[in-house]
Amino acid sequence: MTKVGILTPCLMEGDAVGNDVTGMRDALRHLGHEVRLFAESWTYSGEVHGIEQVRSFLTQPQDLLIYHYSTGYDEGLKLLQELPCRRVVKYHNVTPPQFYVGISSEYTNACKEGRAQLNALTRVPGITYWSDSTFNAEELSNLGVSPNANHVVPPFHYIDEIQNVEADLEVIDRYSDGVVNILMVGRIAPNKGYGSLLDAFHVYHRNYNHNSRLIMVGKSDPRIEKYNQTIKRQIQQYSLESSVVMPGGVSLEALKAYYLTANVFMLTSEHEGFCVPLVEAMSMKLPIVAYGSTGVPGTLGKAGIRWPAIDSALFAGAVNCIVNDEAVRFGLGKLGWERYQEKFTRRQIEKQFLTLVQEVTA
Amino acid sequence: MSEQNLTSPTLDFESADHQASPETGSIPSSAQSTTAKNPTSKPLDVDALMERIKLEVAQHQRSNRRFLGGNRINTTPLGVALSRMEMLLNTAETRAYQRTKWPDKLDRFPINLSDRIKNTMLKMFNIIFKDQQEVNFSVIASLRESISLNRQLLSQLESLQLQMRSEMEIVLTALDELEQPQDLGDRPVVPIQAVADRQAKKERSQQLNEFYMALEDRFRGERSDIYDRLSVYLPLIDSGSLAIDLGCGRGEWLSLLRDNHIQAIGIDASPRMVKTCENLKFKVLQTDILAYMGTLANDSVGTVTGFHIMEHLPFDTLIQVFSETLRVLRPGGVAIFETPNPENVLVGSCNFYIDPTHRNPLPSNMVQFLAMEVGFVNTKIQYLHPNPGQIANDDLTEGPGKQVIDRFNHFFYGAQDYAIIGYKQK
CATH class of the missing domain: 3.40.50.150 (Vaccinia Virus protein VP39)
Known part of the structure; x- marks a missing residue:
């Protein structure tokens, strides 16, 4: 049995980082390891320890620190440099700061620090790196991480839980109304490309099908109110107020209902380390139209329509094709579901993860 | 949608019924389907599908261009509104001149006054409102200028719309020709021939036009x-x-x-x-x-x-x-x-x-x-x-x-x- 500390600066309930961290914890506990979560701040309702307790928990060389890296954090870097135990960086990626310039200086600085610290992180000797995706691993490789220490393991997700809960019937009733539903799931943030998403939906709505709706499920952050307002203005400019739905953050039950009532999943995100919602959509057999930026090609593969650039006309045309052609709809749903089964089930992720843990702890 | 589908969508792949059915707003699949609907058929070729979508979008954009070419601003109501403004200005102008005559409706009992008093009052009235009259005339003149300017702009707009429409037709026709598969090996001179034909046609049309004008002059009759x-x-x-x-x-x-x-x-x-x-x-x-x-x-x-x-x-x-x-x-x-x-x-x-x-x-x-x-x-x-x-x-x-x-x-x-x-x- 090994003592494993999983560290992240901020642990939120239900977001991609939170799901990955708790997923790793559960998998390790199944093997009988003693696992504790450490964070500077958290909203997670389970057991979490303050960062100051890491040093007293991981005291032996055979102990293991997994530092989940998605933002700059001085204390994390310090622990990585100073702890005597085995250390792993789980690289989730850091949003490039340029997305936040002019929107939020707080986010811009945090992303800048995150990117700068990533450099420092890759220079700490004796570290092993686990990346969410090939895209992330390539970034680390470009920073000088050797292939022997650079591995890929997809993040843990809660798709099994989504599949097992009962969908929110109220949401299903509300949106099973004969209108074509186009879904995007992801927090409202500039790197997620909501502006392009609205452009594409506007073209589809205007040129192909007025009887359509865009549902953008994701939390909005008051710290980027400028961006939130930009999106709202764009919706008004396109006169799409009655055709765009922004339910904010939703429960698992509601999330499932949104996936079930959707006809197409559309993603125009400009920066993704991995993109868990793509896997969720694949697991729900939902046809996907996506912009193949950054980590998207690695996750989506050939299981969806992936355009190499954002072209609203092509996105709208693809949605139209999916909506109108049952065979295409069925074929894309099947490809997604097969890719999910092949690569991203919890069992497979757990197996890959535990293999890497074994390699580190051997 | 059944309870089973709600709780375990991945178990029943064949049904795939979380997606909208034709009854819920989707149009039934067309004959252009990339694959057969049978789930046992070979996997969807996504690359071929993307090529198909590109073609469909190009066709759709072409038909949209035609649609856009047909859009125009209706200038008739604007012209009518300008005429109405002109009428109002005419009315305003008749009232803006200096008063030289005592109003008829004030020329009756009990306020019928002597001519001397009337003239004095008219003079006073005109003196008091002299500045106002100047303002009125200036406003009327500037509004007339504005109407004239608007008429010119409307006329130019109409000409531009017509020109744009006819040029759009030429462009779309040319695009149609370009999009036709061309077997250049067999017909290397077709485009050049087409240009020559077009030129000859234009010349013939010009000749015909001139002849017709002469004919009109000869047989149409006097203008009066x-x-x-x-x-x-x-x-x-x-x-x-x-x-x-x-x-x-x-x-x-x-x-x-x-x-x-x-x-x-x-x-x-x-x-x-x-x-x-x-x-x-x-x-x-x-x-x-x-x-x-x-x-x-x-x-x-x-x-x-x-x-x-x-x-x-x-x-x-x-x-x-x-x-x-x-x-x-x-x-x-x-x-x-x-x-x-x-x-x-x-x-x-x-x-x-x-x-x-x-x-x-x-x-x-x-x-x-x-x-x-x-x-x-x-x-x-x-x-x-x-x-x-x-x-x-x-x-x-x-x-x-x-x-x-x-x-x-x-x-x-x-x-x-x-x-x-x-x-x-x-």
Whole structure:
């Protein structure tokens, strides 16, 4: 049995980082390891320890620190440099700061620090790196991480839980109304490309099908109110107020209902380390139209329509094709579901993860 | 949707019923499906699908371009609004002058005053409001300037719209040609030949145009005669709304309308005719009739006329002209189309063909039937311009001889032209 500390600066309930961290914890506990979560701040309702307790928990060389890296954090870097135990960086990626310039200086600085610290992180000797995706691993490789220490393991997700809960019937009733539903799931943030998403939906709505709706499920952050307002203005400019739905953050039950009532999943995100919602959509057999930026090609593969650039006309045309052609709809749903089964089930992720843990702890 | 689907969507892949069915808003799959619907068929080829989508989008954009090419700003209501403003300004102007006469309504008991007092009060009134009068005149003058400027802009806008429309057609036609698969190996000179053909066609058209102008000058008749002849239609015209004259020629009808203070626009395909009308300061556009009518809004025009144009048109175009006329006329609006009357044997057998661009004579009963079929109401045929050389039969008594002369006069010296007159249902 090994003592494993999983560290992240901020642990939120239900977001991609939170799901990955708790997923790793559960998998390790199944093997009988003693696992504790450490964070500077958290909203997670389970057991979490303050960062100051890491040093007293991981005291032996055979102990293991997994530092989940998605933002700059001085204390994390310090622990990585100073702890005597085995250390792993789980690289989730850091949003490039340029997305936040002019929107939020707080986010811009945090992303800048995150990117700068990533450099420092890759220079700490004796570290092993686990990346969410090939895209992330390539970034680390470009920073000088050797292939022997650079591995890929997809993040843990809660798709099994989504599949097992009962969908929110109220949401299903509300949106099973004969209108074509186009879904995007992801927090409202500039790197997620909501502006392009609205452009594409506007073209589809205007040129192909007025009887359509865009549902953008994701939390909005008051710290980027400028961006939130930009999106709202764009919706008004396109006169799409009655055709765009922004339910904010939703429960698992509601999330499932949104996936079930959707006809197409559309993603125009400009920066993704991995993109868990793509896997969720694949697991729900939902046809996907996506912009193949950054980590998207690695996750989506050939299981969806992936355009190499954002072209609203092509996105709208693809949605139209999916909506109108049952065979295409069925074929894309099947490809997604097969890719999910092949690569991203919890069992497979757990197996890959535990293999890497074994390699580190051997 | 079943409970089972809600709780375990991945278990029943075949159903895939979380996606909208055709009944819930999706259009049923077309024959262009990339794969068969059978789930056991080979996997979807995403690359081929993306190529298909690119093609479909390109086609869709082309059809959208056509749609956009058809969009236009309807300037008629703007023109009407400007006319209304002009009327208001006229009224304002009559009231803006210095008062030299005591108002009639103040010239009665118990306030009827002596002339001296009236004059004094008028002077005082004019002194007090002198500055105001200057302001009024300045405002009126500036508004008139503004109206004039707006009219110029409207005219330019109309010309631009028409030009854009016709150029859009040329571009789209060229795009159509480009998008046709070209076997350059077999036909290397086709594009060059096409250019040469187009040039030759243009030259032939120019020659024909010049010939036609000369013919018109020779046979059309004096401007003043045409002016007088057309005045027969004036009582039918609503002076308060816009009139459109299709094929306005030298502008005799436009002249008559202007002299009667009726706002009008002339349309003609001939650059020379348009130039003639422009020199006479008529509002006139050089364009195709149907292209122009396509730019007009429904129920926007009071009168549509076409003097001696029907006989130049292919029959299907004539139907379109009638239909478009009915569409653009406001309820109660009138359409007047004049054409040679083939019931006059000399016209039907000979004079009609003096103009080689005439297609075929149009019997009046057929044209009236067409007008009614299109939807005009209260249609009537007005026979016009009998040949003056009728054989006199006034001194003959009723009998076979008089009847023969009457029939002879009717068929040889009867109306040389007729007009179909129809109204849009109120």
